[in-house]
Amino acid sequence: MSFASADTPQLDFASSPINQSLTPEDKIELFRKMTRIRRFEQASLKSFSAGKMGGFLHLYIGQESVAVGTLSLCGENDHNITAYRCHAHALAVGMSMNECMAELYGKATGCSKGKGGSMHFFAPDKNFWGGHGIVAGQTPLGLGLGYGLKYKGLEGCALTYLGDGAVNQGAFHESLNIAALFEIPVVFIIENNGYSMGTSQKRSSAYRGCLAQRAEAYDMDWDLVDGSDVYQVRAKAHIAMERARKQQKPAVLEIATYRYYGHSVADANAKKYRTPEEIENYKKNHDPIRLWERRLLNEGVLSEELAKQIDNEAKQEAAAAVEFAEQSPAPKAEEIMDDVYWETDNDTEASKVGQHFFND
């Protein structure tokens, strides 16, 4: 969560080659994606508060530059996986607001047919492997995606996202060790929003310097990134991804960011374990969308009118997604036992031998 202090020389990452290669349209698209994510999350919060959804809702608002910046670097053979704060990654890889909102509503038209919910979005056709509910449980899976790429001789990398609260789980450390030992093309991205639920970084982690520095113990490269700057996110992630793709070297990136809402919407203490001034400061001075907007306005890439238009379109798209979700049918009871086994779903010979399901 430590943004660069005032006395740190500020590098302008706009000049890095990966950012120089961005066209004005690309830059506007990054703005559009972040804006769409925020409007989607705001719409889902409204529906959640109205009692239209079950379970949890972990909002990504404030962190948009992380998912959008890093995923904008992905090519055909790059894969990604994250934890339960997954809506942004889903939208950033190109999943539609409709399928995502319908999943939150638990509808049959949802991306997981209403079987996954808020924490479990997937789109393997877009190289997005979830959406996982257990803190750090996805990190060995991300390692495995990298292993699969290497096994198949494909030049790509596996972006494996986790929160700062996940860095103390054993599964994460086991993944770091194997990644370095086996030279797996995986980039672990710690989205550090400062709080593991209601416990601050200082109260939950023992570390020297920063969390990513733990990578040194595994002889692995690491870097610290200011998540409020899209150019910096892209520039530093690009370096780590290229090293993974070309040299099969894993890395840990720690991206400082902030969530404006609680751990989930159910977080009753969201404004108690941190001060209102802290939240206001991030909204006012570090909001990644506003900073990117200002940057593009200064560059002459974006106009006030276009920014407003993009925002309006995102709001309308989110409203339409809510309407789509509300109108969609609920899953049917006869489909409860679908999607359990590949063999029974595909009615194979194997599925015809023995009893697979046990209901009296």
Place this chain on the structure above:
Amino acid sequence: MSRKLQYRHAIREALDEELARDENVVIMGEEVAQYNGAYKVTEGLWEKWGCKRIVDTPISEAGFIGMGIGASMLGVRPVMELMFWSFHSVAFDQLVNNAACVRYMSGGLINVPIVMRGPANGGTNVGATHSHIPEGLFAAFPGLKVCAPATPSDAKGLMKAAIRDNDPVYVMENTLLYGMEGEVPDPADGDHVVPLGKADVKREGSDLSIIAHGRSVIHALAAAERLQEEKGISAEVLDLRSIRPLDTEAILATVRKTNNVLLVDESKGFGGVSAMVSHIIQDQAFDYLDAPVKRVTTIDAPALYSPHLENDQLPNPQRIFDKVLSMR
């Protein structure tokens, strides 16, 4: 033609044949490669297939099992060895939340074609931490498949079926069976695959049915011989082989035939495989029963160490023999 092979060599032959059949099959686990396997199941495979196909992992079950699951989502077909199935506890999140549920939570977009294999048994005086018998535990999770072969032939055939299956299959072997010899069909006579979900009558009988899986089948067969010789009791022995999918038809058929049932199960009595089988029998064959279904299970305490006593805690031929007599 068939030859006699040790149980461990039958599994190795299955692995070797599947490595040759499908380039995506990869064997992973602790000491499976250069050490040749803690129980020599994978002996010689690393020398033959090399580092890409036979992979030594660190002692890091959550890490490497999760890695295998992630790789399987991309189409690799890992066969993961757990040196002991008892070590499932340190990888439970991966084995259950990820392997079993990812297909469902994705609405059927993903499948996990992975095999987890290793020994799951008591009887080797290694105490409670190394003697867990979790086939009932894992069979309780929809999305997983579980089998427990009792003979070399079934060990080979089920392993091949497990590797070819497109869902996660957990194969429970037994250290005390690894050295057991038995007839295994010759590869020259065709592919030997035993489908999951098919039980096998290992001994025909008419007075009662003993239903078991894993090493308990061997005990049941020994007890059945003695019951015949000493008491003139004709016991049928049904080997479940596969726990999930389960051959319910074969279970009901033997119950209808003999009308008396003894279940033998190396897990504990509470909630194990035999508890489920007992429920199915009373639910679907109640009118065919002449007496309540009885069980021989491991005596209900954590696995004890003492070489003087451990065998008495587990199902054994004497306990089965005595139980059958008590049912008469």
